Amino acid sequence: MKFRKGxxxxxxxxxxxxxxxxxxxxxxxxxxxxxxxxxxxxxxDESNSLFNKVQECFIKEGFFDLTSNTGNYLFFExxxxxxxxxxxxxxxxxxxxxxxxxxxxxxxxxxxxCFLDERYSDLNLPLCKVYEDxxxxxxxxxxxxxxxxxxx
Amino acid sequence: xxxxxxxxxxxxxxxxxxxxxxxxxxxxxxxxxxADRSAFFExxxxxxISQAINSAKPGTEFKIxxxxxxxxxxKRNKPIKDLxxxxxxxxxxxxxxxxxxxxxxxxxxxxxxxxxxVESPSGDSKTxxxxxxxxxxxxxxx
Numbered sequence: 071m072k073f074r075k076g077x078x079x080x081x082x083x084x085x086x087x088x089x090x091x092x093x094x095x096x097x098x099x100x101x102x103x104x105x106x107x108x109x110x111x112x113x114x115d116e117s118n119s120l121f122n123k124v125q126e127c128f129i130k131e132g133f134f135d136l137t138s139n140t141g142n143y144l145f146f147e148x149x150x151x152x153x154x155x156x157x158x159x160x161x162x163x164x165x166x167x168x169x170x171x172x173x174x175x176x177x178x179x180x181x182x183x184c185f186l187d188e189r190y191s192d193l194n195l196p197l198c199k200v201y202e203d204x205x206x207x208x209x210x211x212x213x214x215x216x217x218x219x220x221x222x
Numbered sequence: 223x224x225x226x227x228x229x230x231x232x233x234x235x236x237x238x239x240x241x242x243x244x245x246x247x248x249x250x251x252x253x254x255x256x257a258d259r260s261a262f263f264e265x266x267x268x269x270x271i272s273q274a275i276n277s278a279k280p281g282t283e284f285k286i287x288x289x290x291x292x293x294x295x296x297k298r299n300k301p302i303k304d305l306x307x308x309x310x311x312x313x314x315x316x317x318x319x320x321x322x323x324x325x326x327x328x329x330x331x332x333x334x335x336x337x338x339x340v341e342s343p344s345g346d347s348k349t350x351x352x353x354x355x356x357x358x359x360x361x362x363x364x
Contacts, residue, residue, distance in 0.1 A: 083235045090243075093246065094245065094249060097249060097250065109261075109262060109265040110265055112270075112273065112327075116273065120276070123330075123331070150331065150333070151330055152313050152329075152330050152331065152332040152359075154312065154313055156330055158328065217327045219261075219323060220323065220325070220326050221322060222318055222322055222323060222324050
């Protein structure tokens with residue numbers, strides 16, 4: 071049987087090497103995650119605010135009683151919502167009134183993405199408010215908007 | 223009995239460890255420089271201010287406490303008066319606690335935000351508020 075001096079010591083140093091590599095990589099991951107991490111998730115709050123504005127406006131302006139589509143222009147004018155913000159690819163308003171008249175602003179695909187299981191953990195997916203009243207008026211409002219870092 | 227080369231093997235590992243420790247110290251200082259959560263506060267307040275604007279009726283005045291943001295900005299020599307900027311043309315709230323960068327968030331309520339300013343009554347960053355009024359939009363975007 072052959073014994074070699076220093077084998078255990080050398081092996082121990084490789085363990086230190088590995089441990090330090092783990093500490094450094096862990097620190098980097100933690101630090102970068104702390105800085106560039108998910109941040110504050112405001113998607114549901116924003117969807118709720120949007121829903122409140124839409125519902126209030128539809129009741130006030132009688133849009134729930136429409137029997138033909140009036141187009142988006144009238145909606146933006148009467149409801150005081152900004153088309154620039156709502157047609158930016160990160161918002162959706164979908165309403166189907168009791169007469170079957172559909173009204174859509176924003177990303178059509180949100181009607182599907184609003185119901186995906188990953189929506190709570192994936193910030194790129196929208197979180198939505200879904201509502202149906204007793205008369206059969208159906209509303210979905212959703213947003214996937216997140217803050218953007220900009221240079222000044 | 224002494225084995226030849228044993229000293230150089232030891233030296234090699236000591237150099238490795240010294241390099242690792244130096245690298246760790248440099249990375250720690252880098253990460254630590256961001257540990258004041260300035261990015262988080264920028265993100266949080268841009269969203270909160272947008273949320274306030276979204277739910278506002280024309281004529282409403284807001285006073286929002288932004289002290290944590292001001293404290294981090296103060297450490298980075300950012301002037302307190304430049305912490306928040308409202309871009310009515312693009313419906314954006316821009317919050318910045320750093321000198322050349324910031325965070326923006328859009329609001330959907332079609333209103334104009336006027337008379338906005340950052341107030342620091344005691345003169346330091348510990349009592350800082352963002353004050354603004356919401357008025358009906360005078361521009362025709364549609």
